[in-house]
Amino acid sequence: MARVAGKVALVTGGASGIGRATAGLLAREGATVVLSDLQDEAGERAAAEIAAEITADVGSARYLHHDVTDEAAWEAVIGAVVEDHGGLDILVNNAGVGGNGLPIDEMPMAVWRQCLAVNLDGVFLGVKHGIRAMKERGGAIINTSSILGIVGLPLTANYAASKGGVRLLTKTAAIECAARGLPIRVNSVHPGFIDTPMVDGAIQLRGPELKQQIETLQPTGSLGEPMDIAEGILYLASDAAKFVTGSELVIDGGYLAR
Template identity: 55%
Template sequence: MGRVSGKVALVTGAALGIGKATALLLAREGAKVVIADLKEEEGHAAVAEVEAAGGEALFVSLNVTQEEDWKKAIEAITAKFGGLDIAVNNAGILYNGSVEETSLADWRRVQSVNLDGVFLGTRYAVEAMKPRGAGSIINLSSIEGLIGDPTLAAYNASKGGVRLFTKSAALHCARAGYRIRVNSIHPGYIWTPMVQGFTSATPDQVAARQKLIDLHPLGHLGEPDDIAYGILFLASDESKFMTGSELVIDGGYTA
């Protein structure tokens, strides 16, 4: 018996990185997983990995910023699996820039994916979960949603927004008697394509990676599975008394 046996779990941004590790882990623990992403080739490859391990998976092409895509995704999930129990709003983008360096267009692009995407994902997940009478929604914030960074103006704002939006949605669902829990996850720096993209190419970038490592008292960056296991806990009934909570998994970064 897996920890989420028989549940239907949607993970956005599941073609790569933390989202992919989460989808594979939820599938290993018995869930039917929906891999939702812009990246079709990598998304289908993730589905094939789940199936090769004996699990069930569906790829849906989803841009989290587009409401029409959400409507179609929920229709496809309901048609294939009959409903939704777990939603992981993981898709996100990083933008490096201080308040002086960030254009309005870049600001809006970041808020659109990181904040509008989580809002739409939560709204559509609640609607899909209500007929089941229960559910768990997990929103990806960051340590950058807890503390400020002068070089991450738009990203800080978006991840701080995810943190408090999650609490608002959690309180609403609890007070409405839906038995739908909503929690946020706050990773430190995790070795995924997002972080590899600015810490691998040049000697300066490799030096920047060492600086990032030094900010984590445990002495290394996290791995995608370190976050996936936290998500699994919040997805499962083991966390049934948790809602509106913040799970920080950061190697001691914010301690």
Template identity: 50%
Template sequence: MAGRVQDKVVLVTGAGGGLGRGFCRSLAAEGAIVVATDRDLRLAEAAAAEANGTALPLDVTEDGAWAAAIAAVTERFGRLDGLVNNAGVAILKSIEETTLADWRLTIGVNLDGVFLGCKHAIGLMKATGGSIVNVSSVSGLIGGHNLAAYNASKGGVRLLTKSVALHCARAGYGIRCNSVHPSFVDTPMVDAMIAGTDDPERARQRLVRQVPLGRIATPEDIAPLVLYLLSDESRFVTGSEMVVDGGVTAG
């Protein structure tokens, strides 16, 4: 029986992280041909091994790196059916604490990386159509007192997604583009954020208390939504912001 994304070529950025690896496994289980990318090639290779896929190095902030990755996909597969712009960083700092270096790093990875991914992927995808999924955050919808740069970057992803969706629709490319907005997910990135606080256990419990469903999300909670958006089941869905946050934004 064919999977929900059978034989679709899907590139995942930040594949070496907790969310990225979860996406790669979920896609592979439903028949996708996974291209796992990460700035650290060893992490990309580990994700690719779990998904029986291909690993490529990719610093999402570099225009030339994107060009090289898309060229490699073109040479090997001749097409690209899906892109998951997942690579991201988070820095817990207020506007007064955030340095210009913090700001540029966060915007560079979280927003410039999505811009470049969409721009380069469209060039290959427009011949056959496809789906782009941009991983934003609930922090792209609501503010946090200590997430100045992160809020700005993820809010930018939300509206960039809508612009890309409208452009592709107007051009008749058959490319859909949607954003996904999870709450905090139990991944090494969140663990590192929590570990950097004065009281990590208290910080973790504070995160849990913010979620009406009473727990932090897992990659397996988010992956089915990404899978849906990459599948033909969502063929009439574009420009949407899909929230998967345990009820955080409901109150």
């Protein structure tokens, strides 16, 4: 049985990595999926590939250009989703950037701000406009944090601060919605190191020995796959998680268990 049949979902950062996998899984599980990103070519291609993968008579995928740091863009994208598909049931705030790997005392303000703008301001704007769109009909918001939203790691100050912010923004939004009687669940997912272009980018920046370091940091000895995270997001988005709000779902190959 399709687990999100008939629901309308928006997945930010849907052109690549975890967002691409999540958009595909939600569509295969029956959702009408809008994936948004800055990378238009990759986004259009992802939507076309996902549409071709759908075998059931429910589920669809389309792409919209969207800069998550821009509030007017959020209004336009959510406005288009609601107008074209009748509402919004699932919002996955997944778009994100890495942190550049600088020590704190060498980090220019612009590098700090750029990471916070996408990873934290972007999620704040998504939660704000997501709640507005879901107020009447209810819905589920899933914010992508990280293991680095729970514990620190050297050379990730901007990234970890942004992801720690996402964790508590999520919990606050969850209890705020519940206290106001709004039927909206808000949860965060906390991936460990996952094999995506973001991690590839960090390896290119800091050298191939980083890959080995990352693999040894994970108790399982390997990186996770985007679909490992997509499955958790699907659960939180589905009615199977109807009693789950304000929670943090860690999917990390045991990284935080030590």
